[in-house]
Amino acid sequence: MPISIPKASASVSEQVEFASPLAGAGEASGGGWRLSDESATSKLLVYESFEPDGEAEWHLGVGFGAATTAGDGSLVCGVRPGEWLLLGGSPPSAPDMSGVVTVDMTHGLGMFRLAGPAATDVLAAVCSIDTTEAMFPDGAVCGASVARVACTLVRNDVAGERSYLILSQRSSGRYLFDAVRDAGVR
């Protein structure tokens, strides 16, 4: 998915293609599950303000462990206490409030979507988190190890279908995609 970048008066005039962590096709599927690459999604890490009591406080509507859809369609995820990851939205808008530090993680994180009725079973082969309905409902966010890679796991059902977003540091992305795909092949 090409992302347009500002054209400077340099020698490049066409749009620069965004390289995914994966080599080839970013799609895999099996009995009741699909794995797709959504690494090109914009991702903005937002920290809570240094001034928590002032009107400069950044209200994002969710706390640690939950995700919600914002007005502009982006997914706001409380990934750690006092830290949020804004996924999607075009482009990610940095909150213009004092004391709020933001870091663009679009390039630094790979992101995959594991969806389908068998998605939970596939995940249970590589992740020790309790993903039963009450313990990991739609909108749940947690940090976990998936196939020995530190990841952020978000349950983000789409059109009623079970679906998880798995985010990891970019450099582990290819290994992670392969490991999850293998887990689906029994």
Place this chain on the structure above:
Amino acid sequence: MLLVPCPHCGPRNSADLTLVGESESRPDPSATTPVEWRAYLYEEHNPAGWTRETWYCRLGCGRFFVTERHRGQNRFRNPPLGAPDESARRR
């Protein structure tokens, strides 16, 4: 595998966390002697009883916290939620 009570995440498998060590106050470096400093660096009390420990929720929330564990029975007292108030052991 022990369930460790992370004050932010909730109970998690101990494999998701790192035990940093006994929680001990860092001596004031400008007022300490070599003997005191090295006792702080290298010695642990390690009783077969309740011990204040610092844990790091490595694969979860990434927070350091202090809790109490009985080192003989290998179980935790319910810790209060919140930020740690003591230094962790560092080398």
Place this chain on the structure above:
Amino acid sequence: MSPQRLPARPGEVIDRDRALAFTWNGRAVSGLAGDTIASALAAGGCRVFSRSMKYHRPRGILTADYWDPNTLLQVGEEPNVRAGHRLLEAGMAVSAQNAWPSVRWDAKVLTNLGGRALSAGFYYKTFMRPRWLWPAYEKVLARFAPGGVIDAGSAPRRHDKRYAHPDVVVAGGGPAGLAAAVAAARAGAGVLLVEHEHALGGHLRWGTKHERSIAAALADAAQVAGVEILTDATVTGRWEDNWLAIVERGGAGGPERLIKARAKVLVVAAGLIERPYVFAGNDRPGVMLSQGARRLLNLWAVRPGSRAVVWSANTAGDAAAADLEAAGVAVEHVDARAGCTVAAAQGRRGGLEQVVLSDGTRLEADLLVTAAGWTAPTSLLNMAGVRPRYDPAAARFFPAEPDVPEAGTVLSTGGISGDGSLDELVGHGEATGRLAAARAATLAHRLQVATAWAAPVDGREPPEAPDERTPLGRDPHPELYRSSTDGIVDLSEDVSSRDLRHGAAEGFDSVELVKRWTTATMGSAQGKLETVNTVAVLADATDSTISEVGTTTWRPPFAPVTLGALAGRMFEPVRISSLHDLHVAAGMTPIQAGQWIRPEHYGDPAAEVRNVRTNVGIIDVSPLGKLDIQGPDAADLLSLLYVNKWRRLAAGAVRYGVMCAEDGVILDDGVTGRLGEDHYLMSTTSSGSGAMEVWIQNWLQTEHPDWRVRVTPVTDAYTSINVAGPRSRTLLERLVDDVDLGPEAFKYMQVRRGTVAGVAGCVMWRIGFTGELSYELHVPAGFGPHVWQALLAAGADLGVAPFGLEAQRIMRLEKGHFIVGQDTDALTKAPTAGLERLIKLDKPDFCGRPELQWALDGEPGAEDPEALPRLVAVQPTDPAYVPPEACQIVVAGSDGNERIIGRITSSRFSPTLERSICLAQVEAAHAAPEGTLTIVGTDGRRRSALIIAHHAHFDPEGERLRV
């Protein structure tokens, strides 16, 4: 029909319409679908299945189930298959183990004649001297090693693992276990039922018609209630907070799978295991336990013999006698409760022909069935801290009252906890299931409330459920362990009761000691058949009681797990940069550095070095640790972490820093650039980046939570490319328009942000690891490949080429730059690396300050900095000799012996200087420039080397990088 196959039996599990052909020791034989390997062989008339481990005595079926020690057979390429449990498949090639030339006539039976010399612990006493014969002893002993044969060429199997989070796990699918599972499921719990055998029902399966119908009804109810049922699976270990390992054997021949389950409540309904009786000849083929005989008869319609003596102390033994009679076997029923015991089983050539009773009666028999009593397999309960207690009236161990608070989440039911009618067992099971579900609900509520991302709970926490179950009774049972004669106590380890008594007499008089000395209970059943008899014999021998002797510690696994299942899939994460595919296409030779796969070189590292020093090269340094630091207190953080000063670093400037640990040892080094008012980009070593992230978070969170600074790892967010060489500026100017790259505008150790090859948001700094004019570009990683290819295209006429890790290492060594962890180790303090001038003691507290201050001030108790080792640059006298890294450096001592004074830490052949170059650590007294050192090569030869004045072998003034 096979000679020992009976006509149809009610409740049989075999399918008489499906014959399965297989081979036994090379001979064609057949069985039926539903047979185990052992039952099929027994139906065909086989009586001798193996030879015992030490004495090579012939052995036959004892228990006809998983724990039978005598029926471990080789099946194809799989050794040690439990033939009493494994289902027969067509085409299996089954053979005996540990027998040569055959089980029928085993040459190694001669060890039996040497029995006295081969008593327990013989290997501690024999085969010791003369020592020069050890290779021969080893060959001899290897031939007697038991067990099957492994084919090194067999294809590896894929084993999966699975995580599960059931509310209740029930270990055991007999009547009580089934009832508990059904009741728990009906009470709303998510239940996982794990049954060791291939079918549910436990002992009901080979029981009366009524018992079998109860089993079927319970199994149906479990299905209907939504219980997840696993058969041919065992709960094999229990750890803290009910973390369970369940091994699924996956049906006939399927690969094993390990399930790691966090259960809220564990119900142990493991039943009872029948115990052998110890007497002379008790291990002969034809001697079997009563439940073994019943299984053979009722499950597989196999006649175990034609003339039987049934010696019975309980109703299960009586039932075996009745079943045998119904099958047309002549039975002599001897009642053990009347006081009569078995003294000996005898026969020619190790077989069974007659039975001698304690009163002297001799009975002809080819089958001796014993029913001496039961053992409670309390392993899982013991793993939960529940200690078993012996009840002499009932002649077995029972789980005692738990003494640890969490044992309320581990419950037992069924035969393991007491006796009763079938209705009573089922009733107790139901009550246990309801209790388990109630306790699981309380825990589930608590867990849900405590977990940050769980759904909100409705309602209040269900109150703690008290245990109000009526305990099962205890049927009296005579204590029958050993006859007046000596017999084999541990059939799998060939340990006799005489061995145990001798062991006790030699001083191994506690159960833990005698177990290790004799290896009793260390065999294939791991004590399930042997422990209580061992304890009883030891109690006799030491004039004490079974209660006083106690049992050995029960540890996981309860049932064996293959190494493959334990390993599961091999999860070995690797990290690759965004340029990986381009490196592969360019023909890189990869090297694994930590978790990263990096290009070591592209074919000729020496040529890469020459190209960088002459033209321009580009290297992928993406694994370099990078941290984004933002906030008003950022400078305070840098001041704390590094030994030098940072507050006056101007925006646009870069500085090198070293971090020490609190003991003054060098932790990491790197450059940090100031990008803006409150914005820094820190670099760390590639291998240290993960540890440094944690180190920094530890300081911020535990020591300075009030500081207003945010630290974010951005190692992977940037593709980092170092453009190095005299023509690097020329190349970069072709791709960068918005930054003035002139030597006065962009000096050495400065940082700029700009657009490279049309990609905005790149960070560039001028540093000099290779010693050449160079720029390190940090490009948003998704655009890394574009920029790399643009550099190669734009610089073709300048001679640009990629270079790898090896060339970089050579060049940094030419410049004398040390690498943390290579030239320094866990003891290297800052002064060793010549960093005294970097340490600024006139700033407030920083990491490592006290130790460094004491060292530099010469504080008493501190290490004398003069005595610390020194890092020096060394050139071997022979320019062609490249000492292997870690070679020792020695000096002749006053006593004439050599003393080690240091080692070579880095070593390469320099293409630039055309000679070998090194860095080394040596004692300070021998570290003066112009001094000579003696290096001990790996070939043992000593060679000399010269210490040069600077660390840098090439361009010591650093002129090349300041152009």
